[in-house]
Amino acid sequence: MDNSLLAGEVGPLGAANGKFGFSLLKRSANSEARAGLLQTPHGLIETPVFMPVGTQATVKTLSRDELIEIDAPIILSNTYHLYLRPGSELIAEMGGLHRFMNWPRPILTDSGGFQVFSLGPLRKIDEDGVTFRSHLDGSSHRFTPERVMQIEAELGADIIMAFDECAPYPSDFTYTKAALERTHRWAARCYTAHRESGLWEKNTLFGIVQGGFYRELREESVRFLTQGELDFPGYSLGGMSVGEPKDIFYETLAYTAPLLPVDKPRYLMGVGSPEDLLEGVRYGIDMFDCVLPTRIARNGACMVPQGRVNLRNASLSRDDRPIQEGCGCYTCRTHSRAYLRHLFRTEEILGLRLASIHNVYFLTQLMRDIRQAVLTDSFEQFRLDFLENFRTIPHEVRQHNREKRAASLKAKKN
RNA sequence: UCCGCAAUAGCUCAAUGGUAGAGCAACCGGCUGUUAACCGGUAGGUUCUAGGUUCGAGUCCUAGUUGCGGAG
Numbered sequence: 270m271d272n273s274l275l276a277g278e279v280g281p282l283g284a285a286n287g288k289f290g291f292s293l294l295k296r297s298a299n300s301e302a303r304a305g306l307l308q309t310p311h312g313l314i315e316t317p318v319f320m321p322v323g324t325q326a327t328v329k330t331l332s333r334d335e336l337i338e339i340d341a342p343i344i345l346s347n348t349y350h351l352y353l354r355p356g357s358e359l360i361a362e363m364g365g366l367h368r369f370m371n372w373p374r375p376i377l378t379d380s381g382g383f384q385v386f387s388l389g390p391l392r393k394i395d396e397d398g399v400t401f402r403s404h405l406d407g408s409s410h411r412f413t414p415e416r417v418m419q420i421e422a423e424l425g426a427d428i429i430m431a432f433d434e435c436a437p438y439p440s441d442f443t444y445t446k447a448a449l450e451r452t453h454r455w456a457a458r459c460y461t462a463h464r465e466s467g468l469w470e471k472n473t474l475f476g477i478v479q480g481g482f483y484r485e486l487r488e489e490s491v492r493f494l495t496q497g498e499l500d501f502p503g504y505s506l507g508g509m510s511v512g513e514p515k516d517i518f519y520e521t522l523a524y525t526a527p528l529l530p531v532d533k534p535r536y537l538m539g540v541g542s543p544e545d546l547l548e549g550v551r552y553g554i555d556m557f558d559c560v561l562p563t564r565i566a567r568n569g570a571c572m573v574p575q576g577r578v579n580l581r582n583a584s585l586s587r588d589d590r591p592i593q594e595g596c597g598c599y600t601c602r603t604h605s606r607a608y609l610r611h612l613f614r615t616e617e618i619l620g621l622r623l624a625s626i627h628n629v630y631f632l633t634q635l636m637r638d639i640r641q642a643v644l645t646d647s648f649e650q651f652r653l654d655f656l657e658n659f660r661t662i663p664h665e666v667r668q669h670n671r672e673k674r675a676a677s678l679k680a681k682k683n
Numbered sequence: 684u685c686c687g688c689a690a691u692a693g694c695u696c697a698a699u700g701g702u703a704g705a706g707c708a709a710c711c712g713g714c715u716g717u718u719a720a721c722c723g724g725u726a727g728g729u730u731c732u733a734g735g736u737u738c739g740a741g742u743c744c745u746a747g748u749u750g751c752g753g754a755g
Contacts, residue, residue: 322717509716560719568720582711
């Protein structure tokens with residue numbers, strides 16, 4: 270590491286003990302962008318970082334070795350799904366999540382707050398916690414902040430998330446405020462439960478800022494979660510990118526992220542399109558996770574600097590080029606667009622895997638490039654250059670498809 | 684050669700004599716803390732041919748063509 274890059278006023282901070290810590294290496298001069306190092310029991314993570322999602326202890330379709338080759342620094346997994354299957358006790362018996370899936374690098378587990386609240390009519394919330402029914406077999410379960418801390422401890426991830434409520438969009442001020450305050454009380458209970466569990470050495474707990482798209486509530490949330498007694502080693506922004514228009518998302522991000530303690534890692538949950546990652550970094554975010562690269566890969570779309578390549582398009586049938594010219598991923602080094610299109614048309618499993626490899630590599634590499642740009646004080650230029658030839662999907666199109674999907678799912682239930 | 688059955692979108696098939704549809708395939712779009720190898724959209728037709736009956740025929744009648752089955 271080049272120590273000359275250490276910014277005088279920040280330095281290594283936030284270390285709860287010898288195994289966890291966060292150091293800022295660089296702060297951008299003309300934006301909130303930062304570059305840092307996050308220390309965990311399973312190694313160092315260079316930030317800003319993109320974390321691929323492995324909900325059920327697997328980043329869908331990718332083997333451990335493929336993730337290592339892609340050089341994913343850390344992956345995500347999910348408390349709700351692993352609790353239901355195979356069960357957190359079983360994973361603990363098998364030596365914890367790292368050993369169970371044989372993943373040597375850091376893992377972050379989401380608390381299941383997002384999942385429980387997307388169960389809709391299958392769940393009932395009260396002050397103490399949430400009673401819900403399994404989407405798998407309808408069996409009844411209960412999550413409280415203390416129970417979730419226990420489950421996450423059994424899973425044994427490096428970074429664990431507080432149990433929160435992710436309010437849907439749109440939600441009115443009154444509801445959002447009530448949900449936020451409950452989330453705060455739960456955050457305090459998570460904090461206490463985690464501290465009393467004596468597992469500080471094994472996993473570190475992040476607090477989650479909520480408050481929907483109301484500035485007043487976001488400010489209140491940051492204030493509450495950063496007060497004296499609640500000194501979380503990291504903070505995330507939750508409840509974002511849940512279907513709101515882009516300008517509202519960017520606006521909320523812009524005024525919330527800079528409020529967070531400068532010396533703690535900041536994690537923007539569920540965000541992962543290239544343009545959103547750039548916007549996140551611009552406002553001082555250090556960590557991101559998203560299912561987007563793996564999900565769209567399985568559905569035949571690949572991320573490229575120009576936007577997307579849809580592998581099902583007939584125009585690729587005789588295209589001998591790789592998905593992305595000059596890309597260093599296994600897929601681009603090995604196979605043509607024509608071959609990938611063939612695999613998707615014939616519904617061969619290899620297509621899903623090759624596209625996933627490319628997309629996860631693309632975002633991992635993008636974050637590496639972004640980090641380098643921040644370190645060399647050229648992030649703003651990098652951002653503008655990138656956006657200049659990147660074609661995004663218009664909001665109206667996204668909204669239209671979201672509504673269609675919601676209607677379709679509703680019709681299927683009836 | 685005779686008898687029977689069939690012929691509708693690229694494929695497999697719907698359509699009481701009253702506006703020719705579906706599934707799949709094709710083509711296009713979407714997916715943001717994964718209940719997602721998913722969801723949506725578009726295009727596609729001289730209803731085998733030629734006559735006839737009828738206000739009106741994919742549908743009924745006649746002949747032919749092609750295919751399948753049976754008899755010889």
